Amino acid sequence: MGIAAAARRVSVRPYDDAADREAVLSLIAADRLVGQPVGTSGMLTEALAGRSAVDAGWWAELDPPVTDLAQDAAGQVLGVVSYATRASDGAGLILWLHCCEDHGVAQALVAHVLGRLGSRTVFAFEFASALTAGLEGLPVRHRAATQAALEEAGFAGRDLWRYMHRPLPAADLPRAAQVHVRDCEELPGKQVEIREGGEVLAQATIGRPEAGIGVLWWISVTPTARGRGLGMGLLGTSLDLLTGLGADEVILYVDDNAPGDPERDRTAANALYDRAGFREVDRLFSFTRQPCPPVE
The missing domain is CATH 3.40.630.30 (Gcn5-related N-acetyltransferase (GNAT))
Known part of the structure; x- marks a missing residue:
């Protein structure tokens, strides 16, 4: 004591x-x-x-x-x-x-x-x-x-982890031209995808808002489709969906890079969230x- x-x-x-x-x-x-x-x-x-x-x-x-x-x-x-x-x-x-x-x-x-x-x-x-x-x-x-x-x-x-937050709506962000939305099986919410020729190029998972708080659980773009602005468009569309479901703020968690593991490189994700107006609340x-x- x-x-x-x-x-x-x-x-x-x-x-x-x-x-x-x-x-x-x-x-x-x-x-x-x-x-x-x-x-x-x-x-x-x-x-x-x-x-x-x-x-x-x-x-x-x-x-x-x-x-x-x-x-x-x-x-x-x-x-x-x-x-x-x-x-x-x-x-x-x-x-x-x-x-x-x-x-x-x-x-x-x-x-x-x-x-x-x-x-x-x-x-x-x-x-x-x-x-x-x-x-x-x-x-x-x-x-x-x-x-x-x-x-x-x-x-x-x-x-x-980085714990990040931003208010909604996100009118400042671009939107994806076309997305496919389906119910998420693992967590209550939605899976949002950008597809091309039957291939999933980018994917996001959003949680159903509770008390006005939405969660962006995951967003990713396949390596071959990066550099086309798909990530920011998908993010803007996903945040629109959260707003439509009743969210007036959104949070996310992003882990850091794993040394030697290219699949765990979070550099692009962190840059995306920073550009999209998310603020780091804490580590x-x-x-x-x-x-x-x-x-x-």
Whole structure:
């Protein structure tokens, strides 16, 4: 436990749904990013149960999550953490944590989880919970105290994603001359394609808007069709479709290049989003803590 938390006599106890739900929703709201939905009671219910429409397969591999709270001597709720274990590899996972970015409270919650999980590999912020619109990772610029608490506890961070946002409509962007639109099978939304002679030249996946927020999950242009402006036209058309479905803002996630892998070169994608008026809101990190070797 950190000095600040200890001075406030922070203690950790199990979450009580009847007594603590509103306090936890307030903690979640304090960390809300632009482009993310306001956390609802229904979203919290799904997160507590270890379910999420995004990354559902990864959540299904977990044992039932445990959720605990940090409180002060007067019983005021200061933070919340949810964690679980995974039977397939024995790993522990910190699933989500909120503490109004109080460093001492973050330290107390991380130390508590590590004490409960024991000597095993522990991951933190590995995949998206039901509390977000696909936010996979910790937004480190907005959550510096949580990042610091993890790193002080021996976690190593991995910079994985750009989280980007722009308002809609996107009247400033060009449109593709002709697209094919069909329902998306994996996520609720639409698959948008530009075809030529039966061949798919460019493809985008958009998520059905929730609370006015649309998600651009994916956009790509085949290597042989690049340099023709298809990507920008497809992007403009996809954002039009999101507007028509009720979105007044859109978010996206783009990962960085994988060294030595030409299929994971994101240079063109990043340039496309920057030109199209998307603003980088934050960088998303995941974290890993390896077991400490035994002392001889």
